[in-house]
Amino acid sequence: MMSLEIGSFFDLVCYLGEMSDDISRPIREFPDCGHGGPADRIFTHNSTHVFGDDSDGKDRMMDVSVFSTRPYDRRFLTAANASGAHRLNFLEPRLTVDTAKLAAGSQAVCVFVNDLLDAEILRILADIGVRLVALRCAGFNRIDLREAARLGIHVVRVPAYSPHAVAEHAMALMLSLIRNIHRAYNRVREGNFTLDGLLGFDLSGKTVGIVGTGKIGTVMARILTGFGCRVMAFDPVRNATCLQMGVEYADFDEMVSAADIITLHCPLTPQTRHLIGAGSISRMKPGVVLINTSRGAVIDTRAVIAGLKSGHFGGIGLDVYEEEGDLFFEDLSEHPIQDDMFARLLTFPNVLITGHQGFFTVEALSAIAATTISNISTFENTGKLVHEVTLDMLYPAADAS
Numbered sequence: 095m096m097s098l099e100i101g102s103f104f105d106l107v108c109y110l111g112e113m114s115d116d117i118s119r120p121i122r123e124f125p126d127c128g129h130g131g132p133a134d135r136i137f138t139h140n141s142t143h144v145f146g147d148d149s150d151g152k153d154r155m156m157d158v159s160v161f162s163t164r165p166y167d168r169r170f171l172t173a174a175n176a177s178g179a180h181r182l183n184f185l186e187p188r189l190t191v192d193t194a195k196l197a198a199g200s201q202a203v204c205v206f207v208n209d210l211l212d213a214e215i216l217r218i219l220a221d222i223g224v225r226l227v228a229l230r231c232a233g234f235n236r237i238d239l240r241e242a243a244r245l246g247i248h249v250v251r252v253p254a255y256s257p258h259a260v261a262e263h264a265m266a267l268m269l270s271l272i273r274n275i276h277r278a279y280n281r282v283r284e285g286n287f288t289l290d291g292l293l294g295f296d297l298s299g300k301t302v303g304i305v306g307t308g309k310i311g312t313v314m315a316r317i318l319t320g321f322g323c324r325v326m327a328f329d330p331v332r333n334a335t336c337l338q339m340g341v342e343y344a345d346f347d348e349m350v351s352a353a354d355i356i357t358l359h360c361p362l363t364p365q366t367r368h369l370i371g372a373g374s375i376s377r378m379k380p381g382v383v384l385i386n387t388s389r390g391a392v393i394d395t396r397a398v399i400a401g402l403k404s405g406h407f408g409g410i411g412l413d414v415y416e417e418e419g420d421l422f423f424e425d426l427s428e429h430p431i432q433d434d435m436f437a438r439l440l441t442f443p444n445v446l447i448t449g450h451q452g453f454f455t456v457e458a459l460s461a462i463a464a465t466t467i468s469n470i471s472t473f474e475n476t477g478k479l480v481h482e483v484t485l486d487m488l489y490p491a492a493d494a495s
């Protein structure tokens with residue numbers, strides 16, 4: 095058993111380094127989960143658990159079933175739970191009606207963005223004694239909050255982790271596209287050192303439009319300012335930090351038609367659904383580069399494909415996709431892609447797609463794990479709910495990821 099006192103970020107990184115072999119270890123097949131698909135494997139984890147001291151009645155332990163566990167979730171949550179505050183039961187399947195009973199014996203479930211908590215699943219969880227849902231993400235659009243409230247199940251989340259993680263990923267997509275790094279990578283590996291087709295352009299001096307200048311959009315504005323860009327923004331709320339940086343707020347149409355590059359950092363709401371559609375695309379400059387690390391449905395994918403076919407777009411960088419729930423976070427490499435729109439997107443050489451990995455940094459995962467364990471501990475030890483998701487938050491911000 096490995097024991098660890100996490101005294102510093104450096105300790106955490108060393109610990110993760112020591113555990114790095116885990117990622118390649120096979121995961122035990124679990125044949126009886128119901129679906130038979132790639133998510134239907136399970137592993138449990140008890141061996142590194144250190145029991146907490148509840149002799150004085152203050153530090154009480156919870157049994158927590160962690161759904162949609164990937165090796166990285168296990169690592170970071172185990173590190174955050176190094177004091178043995180809770181008994182974590184790591185389960186690889188998503189939370190569905192078929193897998194909910196795997197939480198038997200747990201008072202809490204810990205879930206991720208694509209886990210489903212509809213009324214039926216919540217009732218199964220309530221019946222087996224679950225009192226707390228701990229989301230290890232900010233979004234809560236897949237939970238029936240009314241039913242949870244009726245059943246007396248509390249919901250907590252991680253409202254913020256690392257805006258730098260997402261902004262820097264958006265920047266990576268942007269730079270790769272405008273310098274054709276993704277194409278050069280493949281070409282050089284095949285021994286082709288020609289430059290034809292790889293012509294890029296300088297970022298310095300270009301106009302970049304940001305949609306949504308909240309936490310991530312503000313970091314993005316700072317990065318772009320450092321590159322010497324003119325930064326325009328569209329957001330119903332003007333951000334003082336952005337104004338100080340010299341960001342120029344404009345209405346949506348003005349910003350969209352002036353920008354050489356547009357990057358999306360707003361939540362998905364009824365107002366932003368398909369904000370980028372045929373109308374707005376027609377107002378964009380020919381050769382415009384569009385980056386989306388916010389939510390897939392902010393873009394009308396059909397309209398974007400039409401813009402790609404006509405040659406209107408210089409490049410498209412996506413970390414999110416409208417129908418990503420059927421694709422992302424799973425290894426589908428042995429299966430034909432059933433989503434024809436997604437398959438079409440993959441055919442364009444100026445489209446670069448990552449599978450919702452904007453949040454995926456050491457810093458963000460550390461913060462998510464620490465907040466999740468702290469949310470559970472506070473509830474168990476004091477009965478208080480930090481970062482609670484309440485019914486009044488249902489509209490309009492229910493789609494933040």
Ligand code: NAI
Nearest residue numbers: 306307308309310329359360361387388389452453494495
């Ligand atoms: P935030 O809440 O700090 O900022 C959102 C901003 O969007 C606010 O300034 C808000 O006023 C603005 N906004 C709201 N409605 C708008 C509209 N109709 N038009 C323009 N702007 C509007 O959120 P944060 O943390 O900056 O995250 C932004 C988005 O990034 C999230 O909603 C989520 O969809 C996405 N995200 C993606 C991740 C990834 O891994 N790819 C990870 C985390 C978040």
